[in-house]
Every structure is written in C-alpha cells, then in structure tokens.
C-alpha cells in the first residue's frame with residue numbers, strides 16, 4: 296500500500312472514532328439555510344456557549360463534536376427571524392389593554408368598552424387600540440357622544456388600528472385642556488366627535504395616568520409571543536427616554552428575552568442623553584438610532600402626498616415634522632453619529648426627508664439611514680436610495696391590509712409606484728422587512744407570505760395586489776433575516792448562520808423556499824433558540 300494512503304487511513308480511523316471537540320448543543324438531520332453569501336445549505340450545526348462553532352454535513356459534525364443532540368427529523372432550520380420595524384412596548388401594552396382589532400361596527404366597539412370597564416373597575420384610565428372604520432358597514436369615523444355616557448368619569452383613549460388617529464372621551468379632552476377652538480401643529484382635533492390625529496393623539500396620550508407597575512413582566516409577556524412566532528430580534532421604534540431606561544435596566548439584569556434594537560424618539564431629552572451618555576451596543580440591547588416622523592398614515596388620510604387624496608379633494612395629508620425640523624434632527628444625528636430612521640408614508644414626506652438626508656449623506660457612506668414604510672414613491676426620488684445609501688424598511692403585510700382601499704385613496708397613477716418592494720429592493724440590492732406590530736400581527740411568516748404572493752396569509756384578498764412588485768422567496772427570507780440585521784447594524788452578530796455568529800435559530804416544519812403556498816400557511820415553529828438557549832419548543 297502506498298505510504299500516503301496508509302497514513303490517511305490511519306488518520307481517518309483515529310479522527311472518526313474520537314470526537315475531538317466539545318459542543319453544548321448539536322442540531323442534526325436538518326435542512327439548514329445559512330443565508331451566508333454563498334447561500335450554503337447544511338445538515339448539522341454545533342453550538343458552544345452563545346455562538347455557532349461549526350456547520351456542515353451530518354457525519355462531519357456528528358463525528359467531530361460531542362454534546363447534547365437534537366434530531367431535527369428533516370425539518371428546516373433558519374437564522375432566527377428579525378423584525379426590522381416593530382413596537383415591542385406598544386405591542387406588550389395591547390396585551391393588557393382593550394383590544395378592538397376585528398371589531399365589525401361602532402356598536403360592537405361600544406359594547407366592548409362597556410364590558411372592559413365592568414371587568415376592570417379600578418382603572419384610572421381606559422386605553423386600547425385596533426378599531427378600523429373601513430371595516431364597518433358605515434365606513435364612518437366613530438363619535439364620542441355615546442362613549443361619554445358609558446365612560447363619563449375617567450379618561451379614555453382608543454387608537455385606530457394604524458395608531459395615527461384616536462377617539463377620546465370628554466374626560467380625556469378635559470385632561471388635556473382641549474376645547475372646540477383647540478388647534479395643534481402637526482395634528483388635527485375634532486372636539487365634538489372626539490377624533491384626534493397625529494401630534495394631537497400624542498398630546499393627550501402623554502397626559503393619561505398610565506399605570507405600568509411591572510415593566511419586566513409586561514415586556515416578557517410580549518416578547519414571549521414573539522419567540523413563539525420564531526422571532527429572535529425585534530425592534531422598538533420611537534421610544535421616550537423613560538422606556539429606553541427601563542429597557543437598559545432589563546437588559547443589564549439579563550432579563551430581555553429577545554434581542555432588541557431600539558429607536559429613540561427625536562426629543563430634546565433623548566438627544567441630550569445621547570450627547571452625555573452615548574449609545575448602547577450590548578448583545579441583547581442596541582440603542583444608537585432615532586426615529587423621526589415625517590407624516591401620518593394613508594388609513595387616516597394623514598400621509599403627506601404630492602397632490603390631493605383621490606377620495607378627499609383639498610386634503611393632501613400632514614407633514615407632522617416641518618422640513619426645517621427634519622433637517623435639524625438629521626444634523627443632530629449626523630453630529631452624534633446616530634442612525635436616523637424616518638417614517639415616510641406619502642411621496643411628499645419621502646421627498647422632503649430624502650432632501651434633508653442628502654445634506655448629510657455622502658456617496659458610499661455606511662450610515663444606513665432608513666426610510667420606514669415607503670408606501671408611495673415619486674419616480675424621480677427613486678435613485679436617491681442608491682445614491683445616498685438609504686435603506687428602505689417596509690412591511691409587506693401593510694400592503695395586503697391596505698389593498699382594499701389603497702386605489703381609492705391614491706388613484707391609479709400614484710398606485711403604480713406604491714408598495715413597490717421589488718423596485719425598492721433594486722435600489723441598494725437589499726431591503727429590510729418588518730410588521731410594524733401591533734399595527735399588524737407579529738407573525739414573520741405572514742410577512743414572507745405577503746411579500747412573495749402579494750396576498751394576505753389569512754386569505755381575505757380575492758386577488759393579488761400589485762403582483763409585479765412581489766419579492767422572490769429568497770429575497771423575502773433575507774428580508775426577515777440578514778437584510779433586517781444589516782438595516783440595524785447587527786449583521787456581524789445575527790441574521791445568518793455562520794461560524795462565530797450568535798446561535799439564534801428557528802426550526803420550522805416548512806421549507807419556505809420550496810413548499811407550496813398552502814403548506815406555508817400551515818407553518819409551525821418547532822423550536823426557537825436565542826444565544827444557544829432553547830427558549831421555545833413545540
């Protein structure tokens with residue numbers, strides 16, 4: 296026998312019989328989509344501590360590593376899902392507030408208010424969210440008259456499903472010193488009906504006696520729902536300093552169940568904090584971004600459009616932050632090295648914001664300033680995304696939820712470049728996906744489904760909505776993993792399965808890149824792992 300072959304044989308025998316390395320957890324017999332640059336697919340993965348130590352073929356990993364094993368029985372393993380735009384605190388609050396999602400009429404809403412009040416007699420204020428008059432037979436906004444007789448003595452504020460309008464009762468209006476003459480810059484007040492929009496909602500909300508005694512418990516409850524849905528990193532967009540500090544405490548105690556990327560609201564207080572205390576970059580908590588609002592929402596007809604609403608002559612929406620103030624915010628973010636993410640739904644809001652960005656973003660910069668939502672785009676603004684390196688951050692379930700009335704609001708011409716996710720993806724070569732929960736459900740599979748099939752996963756739409764703007768399956772999967780991580784400056788830690796990265800994984804009973812749409816609708820999360828720890832098991 297040739298000497299070299301003999302030596303190799305000996306080495307192999309020794310190597311195969313002796314597991315040379317220790318791992319804390321080995322998952323094998325899986326189809327593993329790594330979503331690394333080569334799109335490698337593996338069968339087994341070894342984890343030590345909170346990180347990935349190896350990926351490879353079944354025998355290769357099992358022969359090399361000893362440790363606790365999980366047999367995936369052929370299921371598909373992905374990087375843990377990431378929601379690039381969501382509101383964890385707001386979502387967690389909805390778990391203890393009056394939930395008005397799916398309410399079919401104003402009378403049903405009134406009945407729910409009465410029942411909630413009866414069930415919670417000690418509350419100092421009633422808050423809730425989720426009503427949507429476009430789902431009611433009347434299609435008309437509600438009015439406070441009958442609410443005032445049900446809840447006469449304590450303030451009540453109920454947000455519309457998009458969070459950009461709210462109905463309030465007389466007690467809440469009194470608390471904020473609103474009367475029939477009140478006007479609010481960047482907002483709208485209909486005193487007689489108790490309808491508020493944009494900044495006016497915030498003014499009243501800030502006055503309410505919120506009573507959150509146990510922040511840890513509240514966030515844990517919301518975060519655990521995320522984990523069960525396969526999410527391992529989520530976002531909390533637009534936070535006041537008090538909530539940011541609560542999160543910092545939670546993270547310092549090691550009690551944040553998911554990784555969180557926080558965006559501060561652009562208040563003086565927050566900028567002062569960034570100036571004096573700097574940013575936070577811990578494995579479970581990231582705070583180096585600011586969220587500004589350029590306009591409202593299409594649902595509330597407060598998104599700032601170029602030209603009037605197709606179904607509301609004379610109304611072109613609201614710029615909730617003036618162009619000068621936006622530029623000031625951009626200047627501060629630039630000076631402090633912060634990432635700026637601005638909510639822009641209408642094409643006018645987008646134009647104003649990109650103009651403000653262009654004063655501070657040089658070609659080939661890597662700041663990854665983002666535009667949130669990007670629902671309506673003027674064609675001449677498109678190439679600014681590529682030129683300035685601005686990241687589109689979109690929510691595919693918004694597209695399929697808005698599909699039923701988007702054409703009425705926008706008219707046929709503007710609809711062409713609306714919810715245009717494929718066109719937007721082409722600008723930088725990537726796009727970040729999220730849900731904006733609690734506006735939409737937390738489910739990342741619903742995001743994938745809407746992005747790829749341009750239909751809602753619940754099957755309410757009868758036809759595909761602007762099907763030519765669909766993402767490919769791979770794009771959509773990257774959008775909820777590595778591209779979302781990129782949009783949060785977290786790609787070195789999470790978003791793909793590669794040696795050295797954090798062991799954040801999700802095991803599904805469905806192969807999202809190959810299964811038929813029906814099978815995708817029935818996807819179950821079998822296992823969620825964050826930082827090497829099993830945090831959910833079906």
Ligand SMILES: [Zn+2]
Nearest residue numbers: 638639667668
């Ligand atoms: Zn927003």
Ligand SMILES: [Zn+2]
Nearest residue numbers: 381382532731
């Ligand atoms: Zn949002």
